[in-house]
Amino acid sequence: MSFLKEIRPLGERRNYSELLDLSSGDPHRGGIKPITFVRQVLAACFCPALLEDDSLPLDVKQRAKSLLRECDGGSVGSYTESSGIAKIKHCVSQFITRRDGGVPSSPDNIFIMSGSKTALMIILKLLIRSEDSCRTGVLIPVPTYASITMILEEEGAAIIPYHLCEEQGWTLQLEELHRVLQAARKTCNPVAFYICNPGNPTGHLQSRESIEEVIRFAAEERLFLLADEVYQSCVYGDNAEFYSYKKVLSEMGSNISSTVELASFNSASKGFMGECGFRGGYVELVNLDPAVMKYARTLFSTRSCPPVAGQIALDLMADPPKPGDPSFPTFSEEVQSIKNTIRKNTGRIQEVFAELPGISCQPLKAGFFVFPSLHFPPKAIKWAEKRQMEPDMLYCLHLLEETGLHVKPGCEYGQRKDSHHIRLFVGTQENIMEDALQRLKTFHTRFMKEFS
Amino acid sequence: MNANVKKVDYAVRGPIVQRAVQIEKELKEGVKKPFEEVIKANIGDAHAMGQRPITFFRQVMALCTYPELLDDNKFPEDAKNRARRILQSCGGNSIGAYTTSQGIDCVRHDVANYIQRRDGGIPSDPDNIYLTTGASDGIVTILKLLTAGEGRTRTGVMISIPQYPLYSASIAELGAVQVSYYLNEEKCWSLDISELQRALQAAREHCNPRVLCIINPGNPTGQVQSRQCIEDVIRFAAKENLFLMADEVYQDNVYAEGCKFHSFKKVLFEMGPEYSSKVELASFHSTSKCYMGECGFRGGYMEVINMDADVKAQLTKLVSVRLCPPAPGQALMDLVVNSPQPGEPSYQTFMKERTAVLSALAEKAKLTEEILNTVPGISCNPVQGAMYSFPRITLPERAINEAKAKGQAPDMFYCMKLLEETGICLVPGSGFGQREGTYHFRMTILPPTDKLKIMLNKLKEFHQKFTQQYS
Numbered sequence: 001m002s003f004l005k006e007i008r009p010l011g012e013r014r015n016y017s018e019l020l021d022l023s024s025g026d027p028h029r030g031g032i033k034p035i036t037f038v039r040q041v042l043a044a045c046f047c048p049a050l051l052e053d054d055s056l057p058l059d060v061k062q063r064a065k066s067l068l069r070e071c072d073g074g075s076v077g078s079y080t081e082s083s084g085i086a087k088i089k090h091c092v093s094q095f096i097t098r099r100d101g102g103v104p105s106s107p108d109n110i111f112i113m114s115g116s117k118t119a120l121m122i123i124l125k126l127l128i129r130s131e132d133s134c135r136t137g138v139l140i141p142v143p144t145y146a147s148i149t150m151i152l153e154e155e156g157a158a159i160i161p162y163h164l165c166e167e168q169g170w171t172l173q174l175e176e177l178h179r180v181l182q183a184a185r186k187t188c189n190p191v192a193f194y195i196c197n198p199g200n201p202t203g204h205l206q207s208r209e210s211i212e213e214v215i216r217f218a219a220e221e222r223l224f225l226l227a228d229e230v231y232q233s234c235v236y237g238d239n240a241e242f243y244s245y246k247k248v249l250s251e252m253g254s255n256i257s258s259t260v261e262l263a264s265f266n267s268a269s270k271g272f273m274g275e276c277g278f279r280g281g282y283v284e285l286v287n288l289d290p291a292v293m294k295y296a297r298t299l300f301s302t303r304s305c306p307p308v309a310g311q312i313a314l315d316l317m318a319d320p321p322k323p324g325d326p327s328f329p330t331f332s333e334e335v336q337s338i339k340n341t342i343r344k345n346t347g348r349i350q351e352v353f354a355e356l357p358g359i360s361c362q363p364l365k366a367g368f369f370v371f372p373s374l375h376f377p378p379k380a381i382k383w384a385e386k387r388q389m390e391p392d393m394l395y396c397l398h399l400l401e402e403t404g405l406h407v408k409p410g411c412e413y414g415q416r417k418d419s420h421h422i423r424l425f426v427g428t429q430e431n432i433m434e435d436a437l438q439r440l441k442t443f444h445t446r447f448m449k450e451f452s
Numbered sequence: 453m454n455a456n457v458k459k460v461d462y463a464v465r466g467p468i469v470q471r472a473v474q475i476e477k478e479l480k481e482g483v484k485k486p487f488e489e490v491i492k493a494n495i496g497d498a499h500a501m502g503q504r505p506i507t508f509f510r511q512v513m514a515l516c517t518y519p520e521l522l523d524d525n526k527f528p529e530d531a532k533n534r535a536r537r538i539l540q541s542c543g544g545n546s547i548g549a550y551t552t553s554q555g556i557d558c559v560r561h562d563v564a565n566y567i568q569r570r571d572g573g574i575p576s577d578p579d580n581i582y583l584t585t586g587a588s589d590g591i592v593t594i595l596k597l598l599t600a601g602e603g604r605t606r607t608g609v610m611i612s613i614p615q616y617p618l619y620s621a622s623i624a625e626l627g628a629v630q631v632s633y634y635l636n637e638e639k640c641w642s643l644d645i646s647e648l649q650r651a652l653q654a655a656r657e658h659c660n661p662r663v664l665c666i667i668n669p670g671n672p673t674g675q676v677q678s679r680q681c682i683e684d685v686i687r688f689a690a691k692e693n694l695f696l697m698a699d700e701v702y703q704d705n706v707y708a709e710g711c712k713f714h715s716f717k718k719v720l721f722e723m724g725p726e727y728s729s730k731v732e733l734a735s736f737h738s739t740s741k742c743y744m745g746e747c748g749f750r751g752g753y754m755e756v757i758n759m760d761a762d763v764k765a766q767l768t769k770l771v772s773v774r775l776c777p778p779a780p781g782q783a784l785m786d787l788v789v790n791s792p793q794p795g796e797p798s799y800q801t802f803m804k805e806r807t808a809v810l811s812a813l814a815e816k817a818k819l820t821e822e823i824l825n826t827v828p829g830i831s832c833n834p835v836q837g838a839m840y841s842f843p844r845i846t847l848p849e850r851a852i853n854e855a856k857a858k859g860q861a862p863d864m865f866y867c868m869k870l871l872e873e874t875g876i877c878l879v880p881g882s883g884f885g886q887r888e889g890t891y892h893f894r895m896t897i898l899p900p901t902d903k904l905k906i907m908l909n910k911l912k913e914f915h916q917k918f919t920q921q922y923s
Contacts, residue, residue, distance in 0.1 A: 021543075026550045029543030039518040046780075047514035055524065072492075072500030077746040079497045081473075082465055114585050114750065117774050125625070129454050150773045154596075275548040277779030279585070279750075295457045301465040302621045304588055307778040308748035 016404035020436050022425040023406045025200070025368040027274030030428030032341070035272060035334050037327040038316045041067070045076050045312055057326040067312055076308040082301040084112030084282070085308075088315045092282055095318035099232075100247035109285045111296070112306045112314060116230055116265040116281030121151055122299050123263050123283060126292065127191050127224055128155045137190035139180065139223070141172070143371065143413035143421070145200045158188035163416060166373065169362045170204035174213050181221060193218055196228040198235065198242065198366035201413050201423040205240055205366040211248045219256045227264040230281070233271035234427075236343050237365030246286060262286040268313035270368060272335045274427065280310030280317075338427075345426045345433040346370065352437045358448045368427050371410070374420040380451035392420040395447065403439035459624040463617050463883020464495055468867055472877040487875035491907055493896045494877045496671075496839045498745030498809075501898040506744060506805050508798045509787045512538075516547045516783050530796040538783050547779045553772040555583025555753070556779070559786040563753050566789030571718035576755060582767070583753050583785060585777045587701050587738035590754035592622050594734050597767055598663050598695055599628040608661035610651060610694070612643070614842060614884035614892070616671040629659040634887060637844065640833050641673035645684050652692060664694040669702040669713065669837030672884050672894040674817070676711040676837040682719045690731050698735040701752075704742035707814035708836040717757060733757040739784045741839065743809040751781030751788070813839070816897040816904055823908040827915050840894050842881065845915070847891050851922035863891040869918065874910045 021029060028034060037060060044050045044064035051061050070087045072078035083089065089107035096105040113119040128136040135158040140148055142161045152159050162180045164170045172195070184190050195214060197206045206214075218225045227245040235242050245264055250257050268280035285296065320335075321328040346364040353359050353372060361372040376384075376391050384391035392409035400406050410421025424440075426433070469492075476490050492500060499505065508531060515521050515535035522532050541558040543549030554560065560578040567576040584590035599607045608629040611619045615632075623630045633651040635641045643666070655661045666685060668677045677685075689696045698716035706713050716735055721728045739751030756764065791806075792798040817835035824832040824843050832843035847862050855865030861882035871877050881892025899907060 024550060026543055028546035028549040031544055034546055034548050043514040043518035043521065046517060047510040049510075050514060050521075053524075053526075071748070072497065073502055075499035075505055075748070077498075077505050077744075077748045078500040079495060079747045114778060115775060121774075126454055126457055147773055147775070150769075154770070154773065269550075273548075276550040277542070277546070277548045277776070279776075279778040292453055295453065295460075298460055298462065299457055299625075302460060302462045302618065302625070304586055304750070305748070307585070307750040307781060309780045310778060 016439070019400075019404045019406060020432060020439065021406045022428065022436055023408050023423075025270065025425055025427065026276050027338075027427040028276070030425060031432050032274055032338060032427055032429065033334070034274065035316075035331060037321055037331045038273065038275065038313065040327075041316060042309060042312055046309075048074070059321060059325045059327050063316075067315065071308065076312070078308075080305045080308060080311065082303065082305050083110070083297070084306055084311050088112065088311050089282075091315050092318045096244075096246070096284060100244055100250070103247055103250045105246075105284065109288075110282055111285070111300050112280070112282045112311050113300070113303070114281070114306045114310060115269065115279040116228070116267040116283070117147060117151070118303070119265055119281055119283035120226065120228070120263075121155070122296070122303070123226065123285075124151065124155050124157065124192075125299060126296055128157045135188045136192075137184050137188035138192045138194055138226075139177070139184075139190060140194045141196065141199070143201055143410065143415055144194075144196065146412050148194065158184070160184040160188070160190055161414065164199075164202060164204065166362065166416070166419070170199060170202040170371075172206070172210055172214060174217065177214075177217055190221070190223065192224040192226055194226040194228065196231075197245075198231040200231065200367060201369045201371040201408075201410075201421075202362070203364055203367035203369055203371060204362075205235060205237070205242065208243045208248060211243055211245060212252060215245070215249055215252060215256060215260055219260050225260060225262040227262060229264050230267040230270050231367045232266060234342070234368055235366040236339065236346060237363065240365040242366065246284065249286065259287060261288055268310065268317050271317070272338050273313060273317050275310075275313045278310040278313045279307050280313040282314060341430055342426055344430055345428065348433060348437060349424070349426065352441055356441060356444055356448075359444060368425060370424050370426060371413075371421050372424075374410075374422060376420055377448065377451045380447070383451065390420075392422060395420070396422060398447075399440070399443050403443050405436055405439045405443070407440075456625055456627050460621050461617065461624070461883075462621045463879050466879075466883060468864065468871060468877060468879065469494055471868065472871060475871065475875070485875065486873055490871075490875045490877055491899060491903065492877050493899060493907065494879045494894070496741060496896055496898070497747050498741075498839075498898050499747070501896070502900050503745050503809060503898065504805070505746065506802065508792055508802050509744065509746070509784060511798075512787055513780060513784060517780070519545070528797040530792055530798050534787060534790065538786060542779065547783060549779070551776045551779055551782060553774075553776050554768065555581070555777060556782050556786070559583060559782050560753075562786050562790045563755075567715075567717065567755060571715055571721070574718060574721045576717075580756050580759075581753055582756070582771060583751075583777050583782050584736075584771075585752065585774075585781065586740060586747075586750040587699065587736040587752040587754070588618050589750075589777065590734070590736050590752055591618060591697065591699065593767070593770055594697060594754065594756075595622050595626055595628065595663070597763065597770060599626045601660055604658060605660045607663065608655045608659035609663040609665060610648070610655070610661055611665045612667065612670070614672050614881065614886055615665075616667060616699070617883055619665055620885070629655070631655040631659070631661050632885065635670070635673060635675065637833065637887070637890075640836070641670060641675040641842075643677065643681055643685065645688055648685070648688055661692075662695055663697060664689055665697045665699065666716070667699040668716075669705055671699075671702065671838050672840045672842040673833070674835040674838045674840055674842065675833075676706050676708065676713065679712075679714045679719060682714050682716060683723060686716070686720055686723060686727055686731055690727050695732045696734070698733060700735050701738040701741045702838040703737065704810065705813060705839060706837040707817045708834055711836045713837070717755065720757070730758060732759055734759075739781060739788055742788075743806045744784075744788055745809075746784055749781040749784045750778050751785040752777075753785055812901065813897060816901060817841075819901070819904060820895070820897050820908065823905070823912065827912045829919050830912075830915055835897060839896050839898060841897060842884070842892050842894050845891050845893065846919075848919055848922040851918065854922070863893060866891070866918065867893055870911070870914055874914055876907055876911060876914075
């Protein structure tokens with residue numbers, strides 16, 4: 001079928017039997033199975049009658065019991081402290097300390113929320129003075145996922161985009177940061193700097209030096225750092241290592257480490273947990289003025305409390321089964337299997353893309369997505385212009401129509417002019433990824449041929 | 453920092469609760485006090501006070517979470533069927549997948565069916581149903597949607613005095629204008645249209661009143677509005693072009709003789725197309741109250757009626773920003789609106805549990821009113837519904853002065869002393885709003901009956917002592 005015809009009307013027979021949705025970062029939707037230990041503990045917490053059951057392992061029962069003891073009335077149906085159950089915040093703070101090789105973390109600086117985005121919105125509320133004649137500005141990367149832009153617009157912030165450098169693997173360039181900041185100061189009051197590491201959609205993993213650069217930049221320019229680190233446990237590239245902003249900050253000399261204000265976000269939605277629907281997220285606040293912390297607490301308290309199921313998911317993420325625990329063998333097998341799947345998927349993606357003309361990708365190291373560049377022939381650009389649509393949007397629409405594969409176009413994330421991308425989720429079952437790649441390959445080959 | 457944030461106040465979890473938490477810690481550490489435990493009668497949390505969850509609900513939740521249990525013959529078939537149905541609607545058949553921002557399809561259908569049944573057949577469109585993270589989330593979202601303008605055209609939001617402080621806090625945070633209308637304490641906290649009119653007139657001088665919030669059954673007052681009153685409010689909203697927000701989270705909590713819950717939607721539609729096709733209404737419900745008490749699941753929904761299509765598109769966009777409400781809360785909401793039916797295996801147990809909870813609450817509502825009214829200086833209106841009493845307390849002049857010298861609201865001063873001396877944690881009336889020169893406190897009726905009796909009697913003792921001490 002020629003692309004020059006209109007999109008086929010709904011209801012017509014298609015040559016695929018089901019849609020493949022690789023558009024959102026949702027592992028379970030992609031066929032990845034939940035972690036057994038997590039689901040067993042949650043089920044026992046929901047229905048404590050299960051604690052009498054022989055079917056559940058001992059460590060599951062013990063964990064469920066210890067969590068229920070922290071709930072008022074022994075029920076997950078009770079409200080909790082607004083910032084989360086104390087013991088769970090403690091558990092999260094210990095997770096952070098372990099992760100950061102001993103850098104202290106206080107439960108008092110941790111706020112659990114219904115998903116990390118809710119936490120981000122509250123921090124932004126604290127920072128953004130929309131009443132001022134001079135708008136509060138927040139620096140955000142391009143590309144970045146659409147929710148961030150929407151949240152900032154909703155809060156009345158001025159958006160200050162800084163471009164990531166695709167040719168160098170989507171790295172941050174200090175000159176670019178300085179350039180946009182200088183320009184922005186003419187029209188708004190920049191107060192915060194947002195970065196997602198590992199990146200969404202780019203999958204970029206910041207080097208330690210890059211993180212230090214950003215921290216120094218924030219210190220010099222007095223910017224509040226918003227470090228979205230929800231993909232911190234999705235690192236699969238060879239020799240790739242995640243550095244947390246908190247750890248790097250702590251090692252940068254007391255002038256900086258005790259003054260730069262930082263909010264870092266994590267979530268039970270990503271990584272091996274993939275429990276997106278449970279809405280478990282947290283923010284750790286570093287170096288905030290105690291007076292401001294007081295207001296932060298009040299703001300958080302008006303949200304009642306985060307869903308208890310999400311809090312439990314965070315506890316299990318922060319303190320999973322250890323060697324020697326009855327559930328450990330199954331747990332570690334399941335986690336390893338997910339890691340292998342993602343490695344295999346990204347490997348296959350790179351293989352398939354290498355064979356295809358007009359599609360290229362920066363090295364894949366981390367995160368949940370790949371963000372390959374599409375090099376459209378001029379005919380394709382003209383075709384899109386005629387239809388008054390972004391070329392990658394039109395590409396994705398046709399991809400969906402023709403093959404049933406749903407991915408997101410780069411225009412939804414922001415990109416340099418005349419560049420085009422698509423975003424694919426990598427956290428699916430291997431056979432689903434293979435199917436997706438075949439569909440993409442078929443479509444892309446035909447597309448490039450037709451517009452050559 | 454954002455200046456609006458400084459104005460935000462939420463008494464239910466405010467300083468008195470913080471002190472209560474501190475005292476609990478001290479008790480745990482072995483510090484000696486004139487009491488053994490803190491009784492948290494400040495927050496409408498039924499399970500915290502010992503109310504048991506509904507067995508059926510928790511069974512289905514366990515089945516949804518760990519579907520291997522579908523092979524376990526200890527779970528009844530109707531629970532399994534509900535679980536299968538919910539899971540089929542979830543991505544990857546997992547309750548851990550994101551759902552659509554508006555909420556799981558089959559749940560919204562079930563909610564619409566529930567509303568239709570409840571309202572005697574008046575149709576409800578699933579497309580008008582938004583599942584939310586507790587009712588609070590829906591309320592804040594609608595307020596956000598409707599707040600606009602600057603200076604004299606800034607949106608005014610009418611809310612009762614007394615009110616549940618989520619409203620005042622959200623209005624402050626959004627920079628909207630609070631337009632207070634006083635409920636009539638002498639007439640059992642009823643709503644007078646003339647008072648609504650007065651408040652509206654006055655507000656029009658300095659803002660653009662666009663929204664009218666009603667909590668029915670009331671929080672903190674417990675008042676259950678008569679059908680006539682609801683009709684009058686609807687007529688008023690129609691005449692003055694106000695968006696009605698009907699907070700109906702306590703719709704099953706009705707105890708008093710002669711009182712009945714009338715949903716705003718039902719009354720609206722029974723008033724004929726002159727009203728039902730024009731008045732904009734959002735009504736809110738939740739899994740946190742009624743007989744369920746499942747606060748921690750953060751389940752809720754709102755139904756929007758007669759919303760302009762463009763505005764509704766904005767609403768849909770607004771809710772998409774946070775991705776989706778917690779899936780377990782959505783599943784639980786499904787069970788609330790799709791509970792066991794006669795003939796199903798779980799029906800008997802379900803009804804028994806539900807009835808036990810609601811009748812215990814009715815008993816405690818009566819008990820609270822009776823005992824408090826035996827205390828000189830305390831006057832309690834009948835607790836017609838919801839979960840709280842909001843009695844008026846007479847404070848001696850000296851106490852009022854001492855409080856003011858400390859920079860404390862007199863009823864806060866009273867409640868703090870009560871906490872320190874008896875371990876009973878209540879919320880002072882100043883946190884909810886009250887007529888100038890009057891003082892109240894809000895106390896839940898949730899503790900188990902025996903404990904409630906003890907608590908009420910301790911309160912009686914304290915009040916008498918306090919009155920004497922400061923006379």
